[in-house]
Amino acid sequence: xxxxxxxxxPETPTDTVSQLRYLRLLSQRFPSRRAAMSEIINLRAxxxxxxxxxxxISDIHGEYEAFEHILNNCSGVIREQxxxxxxxxxxxxxxxxxxxxxxxxxxxxxRLRGGGLVDEAWYLQNLYRMVRLARWVAxxxxxxxxxxxxxxxYAYIMDELMHATRDEEKVRHAYHRSxxxxxxxxxxxxxxxxxxxxxxxxxxxxRLHVVGDVFDRGEHADKVMHVIEHHPSVDVQWGxxxxxxxxxxxxxxxxxxxxxxxxxxxxxxxxxxxxxxISLRELALFAxxxxxxxDVVSPFQKAIDVMLFKxxxxxxxxxxxxxxxxxxxxxxxxxxxRGTVRIGDRDWPLKTCDFPTIDPEDPYRLSPGEKDVxxxxxxxxxxxxxLRRHVAFLYERGSIYRxxxxxLLFHGCIPLxxxxxxxxxxxxxxxxxxxxxxxxxxxxxxxxWTRGDQSALDWMYYLWCGAHSPLSGRVxxxxxxxxxxxxxxxxxxxxxxxDLTDREDVCVRILxxxxxxxxxxxxxxxxxxxxxxxGESPVRANGRKLVIxxxxxxAYHDKTGIAGYTLVSGSHDLRIKAHRPFLGIDAALDDxxxxxxxxxxxxxxxxxVLVRETDRGADLRAQIQDLDALVRAYQDGTIxxxx
Numbered sequence: 001x002x003x004x005x006x007x008x009x010p011e012t013p014t015d016t017v018s019q020l021r022y023l024r025l026l027s028q029r030f031p032s033r034r035a036a037m038s039e040i041i042n043l044r045a046x047x048x049x050x051x052x053x054x055x056x057i058s059d060i061h062g063e064y065e066a067f068e069h070i071l072n073n074c075s076g077v078i079r080e081q082x083x084x085x086x087x088x089x090x091x092x093x094x095x096x097x098x099x100x101x102x103x104x105x106x107x108x109x110x111r112l113r114g115g116g117l118v119d120e121a122w123y124l125q126n127l128y129r130m131v132r133l134a135r136w137v138a139x140x141x142x143x144x145x146x147x148x149x150x151x152x153x154y155a156y157i158m159d160e161l162m163h164a165t166r167d168e169e170k171v172r173h174a175y176h177r178s179x180x181x182x183x184x185x186x187x188x189x190x191x192x193x194x195x196x197x198x199x200x201x202x203x204x205x206x207r208l209h210v211v212g213d214v215f216d217r218g219e220h221a222d223k224v225m226h227v228i229e230h231h232p233s234v235d236v237q238w239g240x241x242x243x244x245x246x247x248x249x250x251x252x253x254x255x256x257x258x259x260x261x262x263x264x265x266x267x268x269x270x271x272x273x274x275x276x277x278i279s280l281r282e283l284a285l286f287a288x289x290x291x292x293x294x295d296v297v298s299p300f301q302k303a304i305d306v307m308l309f310k311x312x313x314x315x316x317x318x319x320x321x322x323x324x325x326x327x328x329x330x331x332x333x334x335x336x337x338r339g340t341v342r343i344g345d346r347d348w349p350l351k352t353c354d355f356p357t358i359d360p361e362d363p364y365r366l367s368p369g370e371k372d373v374x375x376x377x378x379x380x381x382x383x384x385x386x387l388r389r390h391v392a393f394l395y396e397r398g399s400i401y402r403x404x405x406x407x408l409l410f411h412g413c414i415p416l417x418x419x420x421x422x423x424x425x426x427x428x429x430x431x432x433x434x435x436x437x438x439x440x441x442x443x444x445x446x447x448x449w450t451r452g453d454q455s456a457l458d459w460m461y462y463l464w465c466g467a468h469s470p471l472s473g474r475v476x477x478x479x480x481x482x483x484x485x486x487x488x489x490x491x492x493x494x495x496x497x498x499d500l501t502d503r504e505d506v507c508v509r510i511l512x513x514x515x516x517x518x519x520x521x522x523x524x525x526x527x528x529x530x531x532x533x534x535g536e537s538p539v540r541a542n543g544r545k546l547v548i549x550x551x552x553x554x555a556y557h558d559k560t561g562i563a564g565y566t567l568v569s570g571s572h573d574l575r576i577k578a579h580r581p582f583l584g585i586d587a588a589l590d591d592x593x594x595x596x597x598x599x600x601x602x603x604x605x606x607x608x609v610l611v612r613e614t615d616r617g618a619d620l621r622a623q624i625q626d627l628d629a630l631v632r633a634y635q636d637g638t639i640x641x642x643x
Contacts, residue, residue: 052206058526062218212239212411
């Protein structure tokens, strides 16, 4: 609502000068009243369109095939759209065939051609079906946006086929059929189907939100990153596994050792060597000549473990103010004569006592051989072009948290005290909590990339596994898991956040800390597997917190009972999807096997949500205000129009 002149706050001369300077810059893009008015009309029209569909996904962990399939089917959105468009025409098998053609067009065509099932009639039939589907999913967008989403080589043809009303379709049927027949005759049908499939998937989901942990456990995080970096509309909330790789690319010795150790543990060294071209040969040679073979811990694993605990110890010694820092200094508590390590007030038996590089007088000092290996790894991680490109993308499109459309997105937790208040954390001489603490974490992570000072690099390691890291939120017992057989020593205390946020009042307090008020606001989390076999639900605190750990990691399927959750937010409803394990691309192609998703409608809106009700709508209204001001400046002659 426009304020009356009496209500308006007086403008200072500085404000007036700044506004005029801004309007002059804006006039370079819109040089006349006509140009500005045209854009105002366009933006006001966009406000009346249905909001696009948002797709939330988390904890991919390098499982490329399952991730690709979830992305291809948009967590069931494609299935639903095909059902809406073709339910009266196609039976279940025919709908499944069309779905698979959209998911994997090249592979599906190749399989069908091998069976002699592809001819001109098949091409025409499926081209026409895909055009109709594309036309349907394009209904939420402006013609301009749809055109920009088309591949340039087919944009003109697609534009002709796409934009026709039902009445026009009847009149122009022969024209459209002629276009499709020409596509087939020219031998371009395969490519055109691939292009249409890409357009459908692009328009079915407007924006992708990756709520952390692209990396580790699976072998193909690099392939996942390749897909994400080429997605037209995506944001990333960094997970603890992501920050470890980001820290490694920044040159953090502790993060590098952690990344290598994790890959050793999960048998995914190919992600380092093949995915990013980083050689581990010198580390392997050093391990084999330093540690004895046949030990319960392999030489390779032991070599990287010992190096990690040395540089980790150095890191914690530089930051004695970090919570539980002293508890993670364990190399000086080894008693190799007795074969024990003192943790807390108890001695625990060690798996192995073969530690030739640990000097009892200075246990955290790297040996000359370790120093050489680590320096080589630091150079290799810093110089890995593909890794640096992927990490640069994570910095460009990523953040510790994101606030959008009433949702607070972050991977791990907001550190809390046991009474539910925000926990204060020592941050380079200041104490921070809540949103202020997360803003600091975001800032220091960016500083590690741009400046690479030691303190910032140390914080990258803390964000990976520190007790008060918002990306982790637990005391990570890496040493115990490596060298202590008794699993009682492995217990990892976690932040009170994970239990307290089952309460609605705690979630409301967190949301308000980030400026989110109202019953429709919610936290969207990843990080924590939802164990449905134990009766756990992804919906917590009366719907104020949604845990969407994607469950892509196959190692967790037995523990969780499912293959994780994703979230779909559209103009009609908000749905959480429970997925069963993906059976593989071959099954998808041969049997039209899909990731079966059980949909739980969390919120069905009483009206179709429009763009004007979203954060994007607020941005567009602000742009309209600016353009209105520019039009007034043209009208009163403050800024001259240009032809």
